[in-house]
Amino acid sequence: MSARYAGDRTTGFASPAADAVEGPIDLSQILDLKNPSRYPVRVRGATFAGRGILDGDILIADTAGSPQAGQLVIAWAAGRVLLAELQKRDKTWWLLSGDDTHPPLQVDPARDVEIWANVTSVVREKA
Amino acid sequence: MLYGLIDCNSFYCSCQRAFDPDLKHRPVVVLSNNDGCAIARTAEAKQLGIKMGEAWHLVRHERKLSDVRWFSSNYPLYADMSRRVYQVLLDYSPRVEPYSIDEMFLDLSGFSNTLHAHCGAMRQAVQQITKVPTCVGWGPTKTIAKLANGLAKDRPELEGLCDLTDPQTRQRFYRNVSVGEVWGVGRRLLPKLHYAGIRTIEQFVEAKPAHIRKIMAVTGLRLQAELQGESCIQISEIAEARKGMACTRSFGRPITTYEEMHEAITGFATRAAEKLRAEGLDAAHIAVFIQTNRHKRDDGWYANQFSISCEPTNDTFTICRHASRLLKQIWLKGYRYAKAGVMLNDLAPHGQQSTLFSMASAKPDHETLLAAMDGINQKFGSGTLFPLSAGIKRDWKPRQAMLSARYTTRLEEIMEAQTW
Known part of the structure; x- marks a missing residue:
């Protein structure tokens, strides 16, 4: 069957590459999608276009690990799912909007503002 | 341990x-x-x-x-x-x-x-x-x-954590807790234990083994040992090969016509055969059941099941054919059917079982077709390709009025984040 030939098992002349087959690049491996902490999230809106993130992009979010200043995060704030930039000021974490249209929002689980995951990669299906 | x-x-x-x-x-x-x-x-x-x-x-x-x-x-x-x-x-x-x-x-x-x-x-x-x-x-x-x-x-x-490694802690707990809390002591067993004067875990643990054996055979002795800290049940990292496979459903609305029931049964047989192939198994026994709503006996109540042994197979079309024949045997007109199913039993690894006088070579070879079907259904979603006899409208399908997105398994349904 066609799917089984990978440059190795030729019928006439032995393939000199038989021991060197590596297969196609597997993006799910590169993006580590099988890791239990990885979740895909769809971007709605364009306020982060300045950081190269467009409406409709797929973000790979990671729920493990700790917060880092300057990182993009998926946050939950008062019932909404947001993409925001994380910054640290006066020992507390703040969510910054992508184009400064909103004032910073303090991360405070007691007030239902919390970090859901860190953004690790961006995927754009159609460039 | x-x-x-x-x-x-x-x-x-x-x-x-x-x-x-x-x-x-x-x-x-x-x-x-x-x-x-x-x-x-x-x-x-x-x-x-x-x-x-x-x-x-x-x-x-x-x-x-x-x-x-x-x-x-x-x-x-x-x-x-x-x-x-x-x-x-x-x-x-x-x-x-x-x-x-x-x-x-x-x-x-x-x-x-x-x-x-x-x-x-x-x-x-x-x-x-x-x-x-x-x-x-x-x-x-x-x-x-x-x-x-x-x-x-x-x-x-x-705070979500409980340590029962210490025998003394256990003893205090055993004295105050019903034996019904123990894993494997079900509702049917409890009256028997109560009758024998065993109400707490402590009483169960201290009962004479012969006594326990009479009530619940060797399982009881094993349970006694386990409760005393002697490990008898090991960790099994993966489920054992299945002994049976079933596809059964309650219908979203009662089914009253043979045509619709036939569609449903064919659909179940198709799904069960697919599961069979996914686990690399053959079935040598097929059962079909249909039943009306147990709680609405005023409408007339009927339930029946019929089964046959057959040559080991994982072929959707063979299993559907058997299931249709079985359905014909038990179908009775005039009832409002609420539930039906197809059960496959006597499972063994595919191609391993063989019967004397096997007719396998006379069967049309569906392997390639089935592999293609499974491939397509895996890629595009279960039920993309199915035998036409399983029906197209299928409005008897179970109700799922409030299904959420499949956030982690379907790209078109992942969580959305609003940029801020």
């Missing part, structure tokens, strides 16, 4: 909550197939008095339940979240046994000195990574770990 049991709190509800901030403080209920009964409830929903297994359509309009968010069961989501929980646990135990979709046994033997911290960190990691809250119990046997887990769940002051 040291065993742990980790159990996900209101697992299906927790999976729904993991992706929907709106559910954070709301009572949430997940319903069984066909949106029938409540099968998972958050603590808030339990507080409102919603019972396990309660028929949702009977209570949903009560005013006190107006704030409850309810969902149809979304098994693709729950399966993937269970997989995530399992994988996180592998970082904390060399051997993890997925006992059910929401509880897993752990081998904790290597961590004796730091167990409390270890289990706390594990629970924290599961919560952070999968957003699913859990409880952990541990002890020298699986039965004790299961008991400890129940304690961790029932007593909030334990």
